[in-house]
Amino acid sequence: MYVYSEFDNAFLAERNAQFRAQVERRVSGALTEDEFKPLRLMNGVYLQLHAYMLRVAIPYGTLNSAQMRKLAELADRWDKGYGHFTTRQNIQYNWPKLTDIPDMLDSLAEVGLHAIQTSGNTIRNVTADHFAGAAADEIADPRPVAELIRQWSTDHPEFQFLGRKFKIGVTGSANDRAVIKAHDIGLRILERDGETGFQVVIGGGLGRTPMIGKVLRDFLPRADLLPYLEAALSVYNLLGRRDNKYKARIKITVHEHGIDAIRDRVETLFERLRTTFVGLDQARLDDIEAAFAPPALRGASVAAFETACKTDPVFRSWADTNLAEHRDPDHAIVSISLKAHGATPGDASSEQMRVMADLAERFGYNELRISHEQNVILPHVHKSDLPALHAALKAAGLATANIGLISDIIACPGMDYCALATARSIPIAQEIATRFDELKIENDIGPLKIKISGCINACGHHHVGHIGILGLDRAGVENYQITLGGDATQDAVIGERAGPGFSADEIVPAIERLVQAYLDLRTEPAETFLQTYRRTGLAPFKSALYPEARAHAA
Amino acid sequence: MTTIVTDAGFAADDWNRGYAKPNAAANDALALHLEPDTDPDQVPLSPGLEMIRVNFPSFSDGRGFSIARQLRLRGFAGRLRACGHVLADQYAMARRSGFDEVEIDDDLAARQPEDQWLARANWRDHDYQSRLRG
Numbered sequence: 001m002y003v004y005s006e007f008d009n010a011f012l013a014e015r016n017a018q019f020r021a022q023v024e025r026r027v028s029g030a031l032t033e034d035e036f037k038p039l040r041l042m043n044g045v046y047l048q049l050h051a052y053m054l055r056v057a058i059p060y061g062t063l064n065s066a067q068m069r070k071l072a073e074l075a076d077r078w079d080k081g082y083g084h085f086t087t088r089q090n091i092q093y094n095w096p097k098l099t100d101i102p103d104m105l106d107s108l109a110e111v112g113l114h115a116i117q118t119s120g121n122t123i124r125n126v127t128a129d130h131f132a133g134a135a136a137d138e139i140a141d142p143r144p145v146a147e148l149i150r151q152w153s154t155d156h157p158e159f160q161f162l163g164r165k166f167k168i169g170v171t172g173s174a175n176d177r178a179v180i181k182a183h184d185i186g187l188r189i190l191e192r193d194g195e196t197g198f199q200v201v202i203g204g205g206l207g208r209t210p211m212i213g214k215v216l217r218d219f220l221p222r223a224d225l226l227p228y229l230e231a232a233l234s235v236y237n238l239l240g241r242r243d244n245k246y247k248a249r250i251k252i253t254v255h256e257h258g259i260d261a262i263r264d265r266v267e268t269l270f271e272r273l274r275t276t277f278v279g280l281d282q283a284r285l286d287d288i289e290a291a292f293a294p295p296a297l298r299g300a301s302v303a304a305f306e307t308a309c310k311t312d313p314v315f316r317s318w319a320d321t322n323l324a325e326h327r328d329p330d331h332a333i334v335s336i337s338l339k340a341h342g343a344t345p346g347d348a349s350s351e352q353m354r355v356m357a358d359l360a361e362r363f364g365y366n367e368l369r370i371s372h373e374q375n376v377i378l379p380h381v382h383k384s385d386l387p388a389l390h391a392a393l394k395a396a397g398l399a400t401a402n403i404g405l406i407s408d409i410i411a412c413p414g415m416d417y418c419a420l421a422t423a424r425s426i427p428i429a430q431e432i433a434t435r436f437d438e439l440k441i442e443n444d445i446g447p448l449k450i451k452i453s454g455c456i457n458a459c460g461h462h463h464v465g466h467i468g469i470l471g472l473d474r475a476g477v478e479n480y481q482i483t484l485g486g487d488a489t490q491d492a493v494i495g496e497r498a499g500p501g502f503s504a505d506e507i508v509p510a511i512e513r514l515v516q517a518y519l520d521l522r523t524e525p526a527e528t529f530l531q532t533y534r535r536t537g538l539a540p541f542k543s544a545l546y547p548e549a550r551a552h553a554a
Numbered sequence: 555m556t557t558i559v560t561d562a563g564f565a566a567d568d569w570n571r572g573y574a575k576p577n578a579a580a581n582d583a584l585a586l587h588l589e590p591d592t593d594p595d596q597v598p599l600s601p602g603l604e605m606i607r608v609n610f611p612s613f614s615d616g617r618g619f620s621i622a623r624q625l626r627l628r629g630f631a632g633r634l635r636a637c638g639h640v641l642a643d644q645y646a647m648a649r650r651s652g653f654d655e656v657e658i659d660d661d662l663a664a665r666q667p668e669d670q671w672l673a674r675a676n677w678r679d680h681d682y683q684s685r686l687r688g
Contacts, residue, residue: 011680021673022643030666031641038614039643121614151682157650158623161616226686237620238593272627278688 001062001367002147002291004112012109015116015155019043020102042122042160044115045101049419054093054101055118056108060128060146060170061089061377063368065357070111072353078104083353085338085346087372087410087461088167089127090118094417116154121162123153123233127169129178130371133294134333134379136325140189140196142172144289145225148281152226159233163240164248166233167205174490179372181213181492182206182464184250185232187225196222202232202262203254206458210494211251214259216266224274226281231270235262295365297328298382305383308390315390317443318401323386326379332386334364334378335371336393337400337408341437344426345411346374355396363389372461373410375403406448406515407433410461414454414471415478421454423471423478424504428452431508436515445515448529449488464488466530467514468495469507480507482514484541485533496538498545510545517544556637557663559645559656561675564668567657569633573607590617594624603632607657610638619651626652642670646677 004012019039026036040046046053056071063071071091075083078100079093086092096104108114118125126146133141149168153159159166169183180186186201198220204213220228239262240253254262308315324333336356339345348356356376360368363385369377381389393399402408409432412418414425429452436442451465455472462468468483479501486495502510515529521540522532533541543549558565573587576597585605588597597606606625608618622634636648637657648656658666678684 007680007685011682014680018643025670030670031643035613035641121616152686154682155680156683157647158619159616160647161614161619161644234620234624238617242615242617269624276627276687280688281686284686 001064001143002288008112009109011154012112012114015043015114016102016105016109019105023098023102038120038161041120042117043101043105044118045098046119047419048094048417049415049421050417051095052098052101053417054096054104054115055086055090056093056113056115057118057125058089058091058113058370059150060126060132060143061130061370061372062128062132062143063370065361065366065368067111067113068353068357068360068368070108070113072350072357074104074107075350075353077107082347082349084344084413085348085370085374085376087374087412087459088125089130089370089372090125091370092413094413119165120160121164121166122160123149123156123162123166123168126150126153127167127178127183127372129171129173129176130369130373130377131177131324131333131379132172132369133292134326134331135173135175135177136327137175138173138327139191140172141289141292141294142170142178142187142189144285144292145187145189145198146170147288147292148226148285149229151284152229152281156233158230159237162233162237163242164245164250166236166250168229176488176490176492177371179461179464179488179492180204181490182210182461182488183213185216185229186213190219192219198222198225200228200232203251203259204492205249205251206461206463207249208246208456208458209249209251210458210463211255212492212494213251214254216259216263223279223282224270227273227277228266228270230273231266234269234273235265239265295367295380297331297365297380299330300382300384302330302383305386308387312387314394314401315387318390318399319386321401321405321443322403328380331380331382334381334386334389335403336376336378336398337402338375338398339402339408339433340397340400341402341407341433342430343433345409345429348376352396352398355392355398359389359392373408375408402433402442404447404449405442406436406445406450407442408449409433410449410451410465412453412455412459414452414460418454418459420457421471422456422473423454423480425452425454425460425469425471428469428471428480428504428507432511435508435512439512441515441519444525445519446525446528448515450511451486461488462486463494464492465495466533467511469511470501472501474501478504480504482510482545484514484538485530487530498538498542500546513544513547514541517541555660556657557660558635559658559668559671560654561649561677563672563675564663569605569635573605588621590615590621592621594621594628597625599625599628599630603630605633605635606630607635607637608653610636610640613639613641613644619647622648622652642666642674645671645674649677650681650683
């Protein structure tokens with residue numbers, strides 16, 4: 001994987017020195033709080049409910065073992081011994097002191113990590129498919145392109161004070177695991193007539209006005225990526241609304257002007273910008289690509305794996321849910337669930353981080369990934385190593401076999417941490433996971449994605465959950481609205497609102513009624529919740545959710 | 555009074571020939587003053603135009619950076635000035651976007667003295683953009 005060059009390291013050192021000075025200038029009064037705010041935000045520092053929060057980027061979700069150990073070290077030295085992996089492939093520390101943050105950033109820089117542009121009205125940390133470089137269905141590894149975009153967008157002089165934040169996601173597979181249609185710009189690598197390029201999708205986003213992105217360009221040749229992105233960003237910077245923060249995202253700009261008008265502007269500016277790139281970017285991309293060359297996968301018998309599948313039902317159950325198909329049939333992609341029943345989704349203790357770093361070193365060619373679904377991935381594990389890996393994970397409490405199941409819930413931090421939240425998310429996720437674990441029907445239910453947001457900003461992606469839960473504040477009382485039928489994949493759909501919300505006490509029983517309705521409605525066990533929902537529509541689920549309404553109608 | 559910031563530090567304003575608005579008979583203007591809602595494509599770039607000044611009503615409004623960039627792309631080679639609420643922290647961004655200088659008022663110059671601007675006079679260093687372009 002890509003290792004920071006001398007230039008990258010010098011840049012980080014300079015940037016960290018600047019931030020250290022900015023903190024000092026804030027203290028001295030040279031910077032007002034208003035002026036300091038965007039500067040700290042573009043360095044990943046938020047002010048939350050109880051404390052500052054530092055959001056560290058995990059660019060395109062890729063880490064090596066040393067970097068993972070560094071994340072553990074930060075948790076121990078400057079925080080409370082844990083970190084929270086987010087839906088945008090970042091990790092958040094919830095309890096740092098502002099005056100410690102410059103030291104934390106210097107420490108991160110030792111392993112090529114940073115918190116640059118993880119917040120603020122700039123181009124955010126670029127995200128990618130968490131199975132990148134390993135997935136069997138991949139056309140090309142999206143990480144080299146994501147790294148090129150990281151370099152281009154980092155400290156880009158035009159785009160540090162945009163009207164609003166700007167998120168870019170990249171996938172190299174037709175099966176979208178990076179939710180690119182819910183990004184300001186989503187890129188899908190594809191091939192046409194032997195040439196590699198991108199489908200460019202623009203104006204997607206969740207939040208208070210959820211929208212699925214629209215196709216801006218069907219096929220953009222690979223070499224044109226940066227001038228095209230630059231044109232799109234420049235058009236947005238000048239055209240996007242600045243009178244109302246809730247209408248400032250590019251999805252609103254696209255909606256108000258129409259995709260065709262936006263396309264005309266982008267294409268015109270693109271033609272002009274194209275001449276300013278003369279190939280240095282492509283040479284750099286070639287170097288980056290070489291750095292991302294796949295590891296030399298070892299060959300060995302997979303008999304140990306096959307035996308364990310037959311003889312160890314606990315291993316078998318974990319293998320059935322937590323493994324994904326690797327492009328090499330003798331290897332597997334391993335998902336480590338950070339969703340133990342009753343735990344906080346996405347949280348990992350420093351001890352768990354160190355265990356995962358060690359295991360990546362021992363079994364996984366020194367590579368780890370963080371998924372937007374808040375789990376950790378070992379992208380390359382030889383199948384013969386899986387039994388030993390599973391045993392080690394089990395010993396560390398990391399062998400929960402629930403990837404893609406009802407307890408593998410995405411949840412934002414909610415009112416337990418976040419200053420914007422209107423309701424708690426974490427306890428709801430914990431209660432749902434615990435309840436379905438007690439019922440022992442999780443495997444029978446099969447693939448089902450529940451996503452929970454603690455406010456309308458939708459960090460928990462509730463709009464694209466098969467079951468989405470949105471926590472609101474109704475006259476000082478938490479109220480949870482349900483949306484159904486959302487989909488985060490290449491067939492992205494915004495879920496439909498089911499009806500009136502539920503109190504914190506009522507929401508888990510309501511989810512149970514929904515699931516029971518699904519089990520009754522499905523034609524066969526192989527028909528998933530989403531397939532059933534698409535076949536039947538909202539009505540039968542609605543009557544399961546609101547039995548009293550049904551009684552009154554009768 | 556205002557202060558002009560360049561890579562050399564603070565100086566007094568040496569431009570005393572005024573500014574025209576880009577619409578009103580600006581075809582033969584010596585200097586133009588632009589607000590951030592200006593479409594840079596519509597700015598008349600006449601041969602006699604020596605100076606363009608772009609206003610930053612608030613430091614958090616970054617439209618001026620794109621305006622500068624697009625004016626340069628259109629071929630404007632004269633003096634390009636950012637004025638208003640621009641922070642020392644934004645000096646490198648202004649220079650990299652194509653501005654030559656920044657005009658700030660006395661309050662800001664007092665609160666963010668010359669050394670804080672000079673600290674960013676090395677804007678050519680550590681620049682990802684220059685590594686990706688010709």
